[in-house]
Every structure is written in structure tokens, then in C-alpha cells.
Amino acid sequence: MTTSLVPLWMTLGYIAVALVIGLRARGGRLMDDLEEWGVAGRSMGAVTLYLLIAAGSISAYTFMGAPGWAYSKGVAVFYVVIYLSYLALVAWYCGPRVWAFGQRFGHVTQGAAIADRYQSPLLGGLAALVMSIGSLAYAVLQTIGSAYILSVMSGGRIPVWAGVVVILAAIAIYLYTSGQRAIGLTNAFQGVLMLVVAWAVGLWATHQATGEIGFAGVFERLAAEHPEFLTLPGAGGDMGFAFWTTSIIVSMLSFMPPVWSQWMSARSARTIRRSATWLPTYYIVVLPMVVVGFIGIMALPGLERADTVALQYALQNMPAWLVGLLGAGTLAAAMSSCEPFLHSVSMAYARDIAQPLFKLSDAATGRLARRLLVPIMILIVAPVAISEPSNLIMILLVGLGFATQVLPAFVGMFLWTRASKSGVLAGIVSGFCVTLAFTLIWPNPLGIHAGFWGLLVNLPLFVIVSCLTPPVRDDVVERFFELTIPGKLPSGRR
Amino acid sequence: MKHFVVRPRSRGGWLLTVLFMALIGMGIWPVIGWFNQPKLWLGLPWIAVWTYVIVIGCWVVMLIANRWLKGTSDDD
Known part of the structure; x- marks a missing residue:
């Protein structure tokens, strides 16, 4: 096992490079404005947007969780690659419309779009508030992952609390300074780094385990010795067809707020389509890391924590420089996913909650969003991350389950003109209650994802209540659907 | 206002919808x-x-889909 300080210096070097890139992203622009700090002046090109969305969706899960799933469950891990590709389809269809709403109506947050479509600041604020639970839980998880990496790379010299402080300080400095532009450029750097690291580590591990460059030898041995890892429900027996299917559906229908901001940061609607088109190609990054997990089944049997399999394998079998590269890549994955969530929560609290509540001007709201970043980190993210709560995964699952329950609000934006404020509210509240119950009290009944059960109650109720309650004003619905249907509203429907 | 559900309005639009659904x-x-x-x-x-x-x-x-949109007025 390596005891060299090279991995630590490489990991710290990565943080320093990310910091410089993030600070330089500002380029002399004034950032006390949500158009600039929040959505980068709607100026991002296709390549930056591609890497921004790709790196944002590839979290520490790819370097820790995915090999861990392969190690403990087997091919069930590939559901992630499928739903990420489907998210690209969603981005291709919805992204240009969200961008057009933002550009025409001045929305910079998801909550603002909901409030505008349903003429209800209460609904927009409520959606923003509850979405922030999942977002903060996600940011905390990524922060814990980052601190853990620093601790491992330093051989335990950097305790988790110090790692949390270092990571959050780095993110705070460049995010406060350059906002969405910092996220764009650092994610571009992190995206390229992750791709290189994943393939370098995966191919090295494969060559070491089988003497070959291709993955065939790994799977041939697995097929002979542990065939249960090659099929569903997997070695753990807990990923049947029902859970696989409903997990994919629920995940692809979760419109998380940072993705919304990323779409609105694009230069044009066409830019979003171009980057969405190429997004699936990025997800080849998952394959080599998953192979490391499969190698671990034979090389490291009986690991206490499955999600440490890639790191443990690297520490025991790889040279120090490659361990350092893995540390930097994993940290890049964690930070690139953490920063968009922190940014979107700051914007949501300022724009969707504080502004309507205290009647703030747009200028004051822009300044507030930027300044809220540090208190959110100091008062919420850092203490929770340092305490490493055992039920955080549960909070995250409930939060993500809720994210899917906001679906009716988006149906009313993209697909159905009759959606009413009360219908959306009824759908969200009922869906959230069902998801909460089927996550905490009776987890995933019949092997079906709790969020899917929520949708089964949510969507019918949304339709029924919408039909029974007054619709939103015609002029509002018309201005949204003139953008949703690019060829303008069909004759006879206006 | 007469309310409606958004549907594809051309043969190309329907084909794309079917392809998206087939992929899912x-x-x-x-x-x-x-x-x-x-x-x-x-x-x-x-x-x-x-x-x-x-x-x-x-x-x-x-x-x-991008190629098809290029040939219509729907792009941007």
C-alpha cells in the first residue's frame, strides 16, 4: 500500500488549479446581478455547456458509488447510465423551452418559472424550499465524499472536519467571485479530468488483473465464478425488474434546480440541443470505473464498505501517481456536483423566497443571492457534513423523491394548458406524502421505487383537481405555450 | 381559451416522439x-x-432530430 505524499500533493494541486480557473472565470464582470452571477449572462457555448451538464451529473458516485454497486450488486449499476442518457433526451426537449422562458420572461430560477406560470409566488417559493432539501442533502453528501478523499490521500493526516473546511472554502471563493461562470469553467476542467482518470485507472486495473487491455478477461472470470453478478436482481437480490424500471423512470423525471439554471445559461436554444445530443457520449466514463468494482469482487473480497473498493484497489495495487490521479478525479467529480447545488440553493432562497416575502428589488436580490452562499455553507452544509449523519442518505432519497413529485408543475409548462395552481399543489403534496411514507415507513413496496408510487397518486389527482378548479389566466398560458409550441398556437386555440 | 394537450403537429414530429418512446x-x-x-x-x-x-x-x-429541425422553422 502506498504511503507516499504524492497522491496528497496531486489532489491539493487539483484544488489549486480549480481555484485559479474559477477565479479567472469572472473576467472583470460585475457579479451583483442574477443574470450574470446566476446564469452567466446566458452566454455559454455548446462545448462548455456539454461539460457543465456532464460533469454536474457525474458525481462522486461514479468513482465511489458505481464501483461499489458493481462490487456488491453487479450489472444493476448500469441503470445509472441508462437514466443519464434519458436525461439527455429530457434536456433536448425541455431545455430549449426553459431557455426561451428565461430569456423572454427573465426567469433565472426554477421557482420563478413555476411562480410565473401559475401566477403564484407561494407555489414557486414552496417548490424552491422543498427542492432545496434534496439539493442541500446532495451537496452535503458530495462534501463528505470530498473530505473523505482528502483524508485517504493524506493517509489520515487531514481529518474529515479539516477536509470539509478546505473544500467548502475553495468552492466558496470561486463561486462567490464568479458564480455560474466559475461552475461552467471548473466543470469543463473537471469533466475532462474525470474522463482521463476513469479510463487510466480502469485500464491499468484491468491490465494488472488480467494482463490484457480489454475488459473481456474480467467478465469471463466473473461469468465462470460469480455469474449472479451478471444479471438482475444482482448479487444482493434487491434490484429486480420493477425497481430497475421505476428507478429509471423516477430519475429521468426529476427536474433538479441546477439543471434548470444550466439550461438557462446557454447562449441559445440550439446550443442546448447540440450539447444534449452529445451528452450520452460522455457516459462512457462510467464503464471503466464499474470494471474496477468487478475486479474488486475477486481481488478484495469481504470489504466492509463497498463504495471504497476503487480507492482500496488503487491504494494496494497502483503507483502513487495513479492513486493521486484517482484522488483528483474523485474530488473533481464530487466538487463539480456540489457547487451547482449550493449555487442553486442560494439563488432559490434569495429569488423565490426572500424577494416575494420582503418585496426586494432585483438588484438587492442579486446581491443577497451571492451573499447567502457563505452562510448556507457555514450554518448548514459544513456542520452537517462534519457530523456525518447516518440518515443523510434517507434525507437525500426523500428529497429526490420529492423532486419527481414536482412533475405536474412541468406538465403544465410543457404539455397541458389546463393545469391549474390547485391541481399542481394537490399533486405535489399528495405525491410527497406517499413518497415520504414509502421511503420511511414501508420502503419501496412490491419492489417499486417510492417516488413512482408517489407519481401514481400525484398525477391522477393533479389532473382531477386541475379540471375542477379555475385555470390560470389565458394571457399567461398563451405566452408560455407560444414558446412551448415553436410554431405558435394552432388556429382556433387562442 | 380552448385548452389542449401538446401533440406533435407533423409526420416528422410524430416519428421523433415514437423514436424517443422506443428508446425509453x-x-x-x-x-x-x-x-x-x-x-x-x-x-x-x-x-x-x-x-x-x-x-x-x-x-x-x-x-x-437536430438535422430534421434544421429543415423546419422550429429551430430556435
Whole structure:
């Protein structure tokens, strides 16, 4: 096992490079404005947007969780690659419309779009508030992952609390300074780094385990010795067809707020389509890391924590420089996913909650969003991350389950003109209650994802209540659907 | 105002909708069950190969969709 300080210096070097890139992203622009700090002046090109969305969706899960799933469950891990590709389809269809709403109506947050479509600041604020639970839980998880990496790379010299402080300080400095532009450029750097690291580590591990460059030898041995890892429900027996299917559906229908901001940061609607088109190609990054997990089944049997399999394998079998590269890549994955969530929560609290509540001007709201970043980190993210709560995964699952329950609000934006404020509210509240119950009290009944059960109650109720309650004003619905249907509203429907 | 559900308004639009739906169908039950075998193809498990067929399918369909949109007034 390596005891060299090279991995630590490489990991710290990565943080320093990310910091410089993030600070330089500002380029002399004034950032006390949500158009600039929040959505980068709607100026991002296709390549930056591609890497921004790709790196944002590839979290520490790819370097820790995915090999861990392969190690403990087997091919069930590939559901992630499928739903990420489907998210690209969603981005291709919805992204240009969200961008057009933002550009025409001045929305910079998801909550603002909901409030505008349903003429209800209460609904927009409520959606923003509850979405922030999942977002903060996600940011905390990524922060814990980052601190853990620093601790491992330093051989335990950097305790988790110090790692949390270092990571959050780095993110705070460049995010406060350059906002969405910092996220764009650092994610571009992190995206390229992750791709290189994943393939370098995966191919090295494969060559070491089988003497070959291709993955065939790994799977041939697995097929002979542990065939249960090659099929569903997997070695753990807990990923049947029902859970696989409903997990994919629920995940692809979760419109998380940072993705919304990323779409609105694009230069044009066409830019979003171009980057969405190429997004699936990025997800080849998952394959080599998953192979490391499969190698671990034979090389490291009986690991206490499955999600440490890639790191443990690297520490025991790889040279120090490659361990350092893995540390930097994993940290890049964690930070690139953490920063968009922190940014979107700051914007949501300022724009969707504080502004309507205290009647703030747009200028004051822009300044507030930027300044809220540090208190959110100091008062919420850092203490929770340092305490490493055992039920955080549960909070995250409930939060993500809720994210899917906001679906009716988006149906009313993209697909159905009759959606009413009360219908959306009824759908969200009922869906959230069902998801909460089927996550905490009776987890995933019949092997079906709790969020899917929520949708089964949510969507019918949304339709029924919408039909029974007054619709939103015609002029509002018309201005949204003139953008949703690019060829303008069909004759006879206006 | 007469309310409505958004639907494709051209043959190309319907074709794209069907292709998007087909891609989603390819990744879930029952289709995924057909590939749930402990067998290898090109050195990878069947489900892994099928996963990347879907990935490539999504990419190709969106490429086709972009090309089709270029020829209509719907782009941007």
C-alpha cells in the first residue's frame, strides 16, 4: 500500500488549479446581478455547456458509488447510465423551452418559472424550499465524499472536519467571485479530468488483473465464478425488474434546480440541443470505473464498505501517481456536483423566497443571492457534513423523491394548458406524502421505487383537481405555450 | 381559451416522439428482461452491451432530430 505524499500533493494541486480557473472565470464582470452571477449572462457555448451538464451529473458516485454497486450488486449499476442518457433526451426537449422562458420572461430560477406560470409566488417559493432539501442533502453528501478523499490521500493526516473546511472554502471563493461562470469553467476542467482518470485507472486495473487491455478477461472470470453478478436482481437480490424500471423512470423525471439554471445559461436554444445530443457520449466514463468494482469482487473480497473498493484497489495495487490521479478525479467529480447545488440553493432562497416575502428589488436580490452562499455553507452544509449523519442518505432519497413529485408543475409548462395552481399543489403534496411514507415507513413496496408510487397518486389527482378548479389566466398560458409550441398556437386555440 | 394537450403537429414530429418512446422502452421491463442473461458479447455482459446500445441510440436519434429541425422553422 502506498504511503507516499504524492497522491496528497496531486489532489491539493487539483484544488489549486480549480481555484485559479474559477477565479479567472469572472473576467472583470460585475457579479451583483442574477443574470450574470446566476446564469452567466446566458452566454455559454455548446462545448462548455456539454461539460457543465456532464460533469454536474457525474458525481462522486461514479468513482465511489458505481464501483461499489458493481462490487456488491453487479450489472444493476448500469441503470445509472441508462437514466443519464434519458436525461439527455429530457434536456433536448425541455431545455430549449426553459431557455426561451428565461430569456423572454427573465426567469433565472426554477421557482420563478413555476411562480410565473401559475401566477403564484407561494407555489414557486414552496417548490424552491422543498427542492432545496434534496439539493442541500446532495451537496452535503458530495462534501463528505470530498473530505473523505482528502483524508485517504493524506493517509489520515487531514481529518474529515479539516477536509470539509478546505473544500467548502475553495468552492466558496470561486463561486462567490464568479458564480455560474466559475461552475461552467471548473466543470469543463473537471469533466475532462474525470474522463482521463476513469479510463487510466480502469485500464491499468484491468491490465494488472488480467494482463490484457480489454475488459473481456474480467467478465469471463466473473461469468465462470460469480455469474449472479451478471444479471438482475444482482448479487444482493434487491434490484429486480420493477425497481430497475421505476428507478429509471423516477430519475429521468426529476427536474433538479441546477439543471434548470444550466439550461438557462446557454447562449441559445440550439446550443442546448447540440450539447444534449452529445451528452450520452460522455457516459462512457462510467464503464471503466464499474470494471474496477468487478475486479474488486475477486481481488478484495469481504470489504466492509463497498463504495471504497476503487480507492482500496488503487491504494494496494497502483503507483502513487495513479492513486493521486484517482484522488483528483474523485474530488473533481464530487466538487463539480456540489457547487451547482449550493449555487442553486442560494439563488432559490434569495429569488423565490426572500424577494416575494420582503418585496426586494432585483438588484438587492442579486446581491443577497451571492451573499447567502457563505452562510448556507457555514450554518448548514459544513456542520452537517462534519457530523456525518447516518440518515443523510434517507434525507437525500426523500428529497429526490420529492423532486419527481414536482412533475405536474412541468406538465403544465410543457404539455397541458389546463393545469391549474390547485391541481399542481394537490399533486405535489399528495405525491410527497406517499413518497415520504414509502421511503420511511414501508420502503419501496412490491419492489417499486417510492417516488413512482408517489407519481401514481400525484398525477391522477393533479389532473382531477386541475379540471375542477379555475385555470390560470389565458394571457399567461398563451405566452408560455407560444414558446412551448415553436410554431405558435394552432388556429382556433387562442 | 380552448385548452389542449401538446401533440406533435407533423409526420416528422410524430416519428421523433415514437423514436424517443422506443428508446425509453428499450431500457426498461420487459425489454431489459430479454438481455438478462449471464452471457458475454464482445467481452461484456449482455446488459452492459444493451446499455451502451441505448446510449448510442439516444445520441443518434438526437442527431437525426437536430438535422430534421434544421429543415423546419422550429429551430430556435
